[in-house]
Amino acid sequence: xxxxxxxxxxxxxxxxxxxxxxxxxxxxxxxxxxxxxxxxxxxxxxxxxxxxxxxxxxxxxxxxxxxxxxxxxxxxxxxxxxxxxxxxxxxxxxxxxxxxxxxxxxxxxxxxxxxxxxxxxxxxxxxxxxxxxxxxxxxxxxxxxxxxxxxxxxxxxxxxxxxxxxxxxxxxxxxxxxxxxxxxxxxxxxxxxxxxxxxxxxxxxxxxxxxxxxxxxxxxxxxxxxxxxxx
Amino acid sequence: xxxxxxxxxxxxxxxxxxxxxxxxxxxxxxxxxxxxxxxxxxxxxxxxxxxxxxxxxxxxxxxxxxxxxxxxxxxxxxxxxxxxxxxxxxxxxxxxxxxxxxxxxxxxxxxxxxxxxxxxxxxxxxxxxxxxxxxxxxxxxxxxxxxxxxxxxxxxxxxxxxxxxxxxxxxxxxxxxxxxxxxxxxxxxxxxxxxxxxxxxxxxxxxxxxxxxxxxxxxxxxxxxxxxxxx
Amino acid sequence: xxxxxxxxxxxxxxxxxxxxxxxxxxxxxxxxxxxxxxxxxxxxxxxxxxxxxxxxxxxxxxxxxxxxxxxxxxxxxxxxxxxxxxxxxxxxxxxxxxxxxxxxxxxxxxxxxxxxxxxxxxxxxxxxxxxxxxxxxxxxxxxxxxxxxxxxxxxxxxxxxxxxxxxxxxxxxxxxxxxxxxxxxxxxxxxxxxxxxxxxxxxxxxxxxxxxxxxxxxxxxxxxxxxxxxxxxxxxxxxxxxxxxxxxxx
Numbered sequence: 268x269x270x271x272x273x274x275x276x277x278x279x280x281x282x283x284x285x286x287x288x289x290x291x292x293x294x295x296x297x298x299x300x301x302x303x304x305x306x307x308x309x310x311x312x313x314x315x316x317x318x319x320x321x322x323x324x325x326x327x328x329x330x331x332x333x334x335x336x337x338x339x340x341x342x343x344x345x346x347x348x349x350x351x352x353x354x355x356x357x358x359x360x361x362x363x364x365x366x367x368x369x370x371x372x373x374x375x376x377x378x379x380x381x382x383x384x385x386x387x388x389x390x391x392x393x394x395x396x397x398x399x400x401x402x403x404x405x406x407x408x409x410x411x412x413x414x415x416x417x418x419x420x421x422x423x424x425x426x427x428x429x430x431x432x433x434x435x436x437x438x439x440x441x442x443x444x445x446x447x448x449x450x451x452x453x454x455x456x457x458x459x460x461x462x463x464x465x466x467x468x469x470x471x472x473x474x475x476x477x478x479x480x481x482x483x484x485x486x487x488x489x490x491x492x493x494x495x496x497x498x
Numbered sequence: 499x500x501x502x503x504x505x506x507x508x509x510x511x512x513x514x515x516x517x518x519x520x521x522x523x524x525x526x527x528x529x530x531x532x533x534x535x536x537x538x539x540x541x542x543x544x545x546x547x548x549x550x551x552x553x554x555x556x557x558x559x560x561x562x563x564x565x566x567x568x569x570x571x572x573x574x575x576x577x578x579x580x581x582x583x584x585x586x587x588x589x590x591x592x593x594x595x596x597x598x599x600x601x602x603x604x605x606x607x608x609x610x611x612x613x614x615x616x617x618x619x620x621x622x623x624x625x626x627x628x629x630x631x632x633x634x635x636x637x638x639x640x641x642x643x644x645x646x647x648x649x650x651x652x653x654x655x656x657x658x659x660x661x662x663x664x665x666x667x668x669x670x671x672x673x674x675x676x677x678x679x680x681x682x683x684x685x686x687x688x689x690x691x692x693x694x695x696x697x698x699x700x701x702x703x704x705x706x707x708x709x710x711x712x713x714x715x716x717x718x719x720x721x722x723x724x725x726x727x728x729x
Numbered sequence: 730x731x732x733x734x735x736x737x738x739x740x741x742x743x744x745x746x747x748x749x750x751x752x753x754x755x756x757x758x759x760x761x762x763x764x765x766x767x768x769x770x771x772x773x774x775x776x777x778x779x780x781x782x783x784x785x786x787x788x789x790x791x792x793x794x795x796x797x798x799x800x801x802x803x804x805x806x807x808x809x810x811x812x813x814x815x816x817x818x819x820x821x822x823x824x825x826x827x828x829x830x831x832x833x834x835x836x837x838x839x840x841x842x843x844x845x846x847x848x849x850x851x852x853x854x855x856x857x858x859x860x861x862x863x864x865x866x867x868x869x870x871x872x873x874x875x876x877x878x879x880x881x882x883x884x885x886x887x888x889x890x891x892x893x894x895x896x897x898x899x900x901x902x903x904x905x906x907x908x909x910x911x912x913x914x915x916x917x918x919x920x921x922x923x924x925x926x927x928x929x930x931x932x933x934x935x936x937x938x939x940x941x942x943x944x945x946x947x948x949x950x951x952x953x954x955x956x957x958x959x960x961x962x963x964x965x966x967x968x969x970x971x972x973x974x975x976x977x978x979x
Binding site for chain 2: 324336430455477
Binding site: 627631643646 | 785787806810813814816817818820822824825826827828829837838841842870871872883886887890896
């Protein structure tokens, strides 16, 4: 494994980039998912239609296309805007970090939309009726009955969305983000050991996936503590 | 900045030249992946740890790493290994098409095998007991009771996985293959018109997604004749 | 009693069964003669179902011996197969195969286990469907039938194997009240024709009119076993009295 000497630093910083993209994209995913679910559940027909279009398009087209569209599309738009002010400018783009985070969050957010919507509808109507019958206000019912029930329902599928997110970060190397896959490509340029270099990338991602899986398992255990058999 | 209709009309036929390759990648890896998934499933539920443990490791690794990394390991990485270059599979593995098929197959098999396992585990225990009480031996119970019910249970999740697989075929463009996405990227590199090209291609993929959903919907409907009609 | 006695079909001797550390069956001794109708009753959690599920080895007992028609139940798959061929079972949840039509449900086991031809299996199936009075439902799927009809199909399915013994595991507990009678009627007919049966049920009227012996179980033990007149009118044990006062009080 001498070939790896001198590259560990780069892999480490590449992993940090992966983690940063993940966190940013996770926040955006939750945001898009909540907005999408709210729109789908709202009585507003236009909002419903837009949200449905969103989930159909982003769940039905290849991730790489969405990424390329957003990166190159935003670049061409920004360049056009910049040239209004200064015709000398040749190229302006969104940094790959932001374009990439935004793109994968849009994609996974479309799945999260369905998850959040399903979780909202999955809360047993009897629970909500019982709360209302006991005299809780609509807001109190939402905070004390709906939300605690919802996040339990949403957690297992949302765990899968997080795994999709972490794996989708690899795509951003295609538009030049200096994450682990990008590091590997550089390392191959000097060492000519593609198998070794890409296996390291695989191992790093497996590590990330494992951490997420364990975290979700711990959360699920916490969420379902009321189901544990009393001893 | 305007939307260039002429360019779209000019590019769609060009991109459709790649649909044959996209569909080949899809159907071939779906078929091979399903076969491998069934083998993995049988190993996993065999009750023998030396068969189940490697299967679990396989599934863990392939579901825990990005498909893009898997494609790169196979296409760029394997040639580093001498025994691969010397093997009889080299004629397949030196070609990007063979590598793409191999990567997509190995990847989808991991997911599909878990989907099938979900179906098998979802079969009501009482039905298997009823079979046992009637004197049916384990192989007969598996063939006549567990399998047909498990297939029905697994079908919706399986259709989603076929759509995922279809989306993953677009990654073949990262290893020089000229599928629809590969052609689109070439056109964008020449024309610098990402909106026109990528959005039209997304529409084409959406039609494919829709066709896959309709086909599975039809099969599901045929297979669930036994479910009570709405009264 | 000797287990080789030809009129004894089922013989349980000192049977114990554990789920982990929980003892489900405690020293069960029970003999059922050919043609005898036994009703097992008792509070929920008394492991009545576990008892009859041991008789066709859906559950394994941990010690003691269970003999069915001369075959002792052990790990030997041959004996288990032999016993299951002779013992029919009806479940609380019917457990009809949802992906097969009614008649296919009935034909499956005769074809696979008895190696009957298609036409033989079909004839047998139709004969028993007529006997449970629903031949016209033959080509429907189980989910298209009412609960009572499904349970009658399940009885017919077990009868198609021409069993020597029928086990009923709370056959009416999952039914709406108005459907209980149609199932009990079929079971009563079966009893009149001389079928050997063991029936776990809460239907005390059925026990009184059909059973030769009523077994009362509590906490995994057989507390008392007597003919119905004796059992209902003059219960020996305090636990039986308490149970009867609870189930008969409404």
